[in-house]
Amino acid sequence: MSKKPTLDASALPPLVPDSLKRVISEPAVPSSAAEDKVIDISEGPLAFRKAHVTMNNPPQVSPEVRATIEENVRTVYNPFISSMLSQSSDKYENLSHAQRIENFLHTPAARSGRRSVQTLSASELTPLNAEKKAKLEALAASSKETTLGQAFFSLLKAFVGTGILFLPQGFKSGGIIFAPFLLSVVAILTLFAMFRLLACRELVGGSYSHIGQVAFGIWGSRMVQISIILMQFGFCCSYIIFVAQNMSEVLAYFGANMSVGALILLQTLVYIPMSWIRYISYFSISNLIADAFILYGVAYILGSSFTTFATTGVQSVQYFNPNDYSVFIGTAVFTFEGIGLVIPTQASLSKDRQEHFKPLLVWTVLGLLVFYSFFAATNYLAIGESVEPLVLSSLPRNGWTLSVQCGWSMAQLLSYPLFLFPAVKIIEDMLELPRRSSGQKIQKNVVRAVIVVVTIMIAYFGQKHLDLFVSIVGAFCCVPLSFVYPPLFYLKIVPNTTLLSKVLDYAVILIGVATFTFVTWTNIQKWQAPGAV
Incomplete structure (x- = not known):
């Protein structure tokens, strides 16, 4: 069984625009994350170990929330970020699907006076906290409301x-x-x-x-x-x-x-x-x-x-x-x-x-x-x-x-x-x-x-x-x-199709190229014709 590849989230480029950065809807959470760095030394040496684990380990997101985020990245954020905002971002497109998910999860929250997922303590993200889990799941699924x-x-x-x-x-x-x-x-x-x-x-x-x-x-x-x-x-x-x-x-x-x-x-x-x-x-x-x-x-x-x-x-x-x-x-x-x-x-x-x-x-x-x-x-x-x-x-x-x-x-x-x-x-x-x-x-x-x-x-x-x-x-x-690009891309991405499917694809491509050439040429000729108004 092959070892699951690990990703260094810190090495990923900040690809999500500020207007799309996640904002955590937690009005009760303080705006500063400094309190997470305070170590309670009354617990003895164990306090330093707990602080180290809290600050260096990634947050434990429940499988349900992560699955929802993965689905959103695959079906919503990919085309939205690269098509609606810039039509394409080479850096974003070159990332693998797994890297896009990690990049999304490790993107800091927008400047909203609230903390990102990374700054929440382990107790706030534990699966035992049903209320917090429900809020995160509702937040992750909120983008799927189009009827x-x-x-x-x-x-x-x-x-x-x-x-x-x-x-x-x-x-x-x-x-x-x-x-x-x-x-x-x-x-x-x-x-x-x-x-x-x-x-x-x-x-x-x-x-x-x-x-x-x-x-x-x-x-x-x-x-x-x-x-x-x-x-x-x-x-x-x-x-x-x-x-x-x-x-x-x-x-x-x-x-x-x-x-x-x-x-x-x-x-x-x-x-x-x-x-x-x-x-x-x-x-x-x-x-x-x-x-x-x-x-x-x-x-x-x-x-x-x-x-x-x-x-x-x-x-x-x-x-x-x-x-x-x-x-x-x-x-x-x-x-x-x-x-x-x-x-x-x-x-x-x-x-x-x-x-x-x-x-x-x-x-x-x-x-x-x-x-x-x-x-x-x-x-x-x-x-x-x-x-x-x-x-x-x-x-x-x-x-x-x-x-x-x-x-x-x-x-x-x-x-x-x-x-x-x-x-x-x-x-x-x-x-x-x-x-x-x-x-x-x-x-x-x-x-x-x-x-x-x-x-x-x-x-x-x-x-x-x-x-x-x-x-x-x-x-x-x-x-x-x-007309031209969709069947052309389909032939390349799905080469093993039926003969009828390939004939239809090539026919549409041919019709598109013929239309492109014939209509453009004839209209230019009409444009240049003497007496054209």
Whole structure:
């Protein structure tokens, strides 16, 4: 029987960010740990031996608590730390599972005026103390409270965004018959890739980038990171153009004309200070406000279309558009992109609830497919061939429409830092900027300001071709993450699969590469075509 390896916890790097350090919920415990170092010499020489054992031996955590912590590290903290905060931390990813557990157990408590587990005396952690044991078990299990309903809304927030506003014009590009069919194919491919990614996670754990590193080493991790950066940049740039175009129309309605380009540049003054905010928790309220604006906007757009049906009837539409169908392919991928939050959402569920996550994912995607098709077809049939890339621009010019444009613009304005955050953290990791160092705040702020300026410049360049820009983002930035990497990683991690499984994996990879190449190339050609607006 092999000897169980031992770990020197003191040699492990401090990898857990301050914002995630454990805080012991013990209000009665003093803030200072000095009392633990006092030796009662009245007990004689035995007192020195007891003090030595107390101060040098690790705390005795009950098997139940340790098992819960191990499960949390495997299913929650791995993807949360490396995906939600920085998408990947090379030092953290290179640790073994056992080292991550020991690192978590030996991380000091945050600056809360309370003591960490290490500073509690042996009597406070003895299994005989049922009350203390119950408190520790409750603390360790407290992170597993996400319900399936909450997971459902998390998936909705991951999928539903500005992309839905491009679908009516996308149905014009594809045709009223071809577009729903293509949207269904994209939904099926998205589900297949998500299942492959979840299957990889079940085998190796960790975040998306960690799975890539297990499959192809550091280059696998870097591929995922670079794709995430490009995708988040693409989303941010499309939001910048979206806000500028809508606000330009609102101002024009009141007689204050301002160009889209000028409004794009003005957004720099808003986004740079917002990018300096270090913690996404500060955006929790603004995120709720943004969700409310989006819900209000979708309801109004559908209501406006039904009103148009009642007055003018169904407009003449194309069944298949042979000239612009490639534009809709990228738009469809852009709309269904949400694979980045699949792992964190599943990991936030308890183990028994994770068994129901895949059916929940299937029904969510299928439900969105039906709703997207209904929303796009309804607006295309109501507006006809005059539908604009942003459907809001095709609605009647009145106070209700202006309120939706202002509200949705505000929603995207507030969402910008949330979408920029993952890319910022990856770039800071690549530049090896320290995570928490007050002396480096200026350096970090400069880097973040430069990133914002880059997105502003890209948006300024793409302002006149928003539909093509969104399609290129979908094909060039989203396709690798959504279609190519998951089956590619699965083939590497699980080489001994059935022939049918391998055929499906290679087919999806081939479809992804073909989509990436064909859609990107054709849209660039359209962009450069004479007379393109």
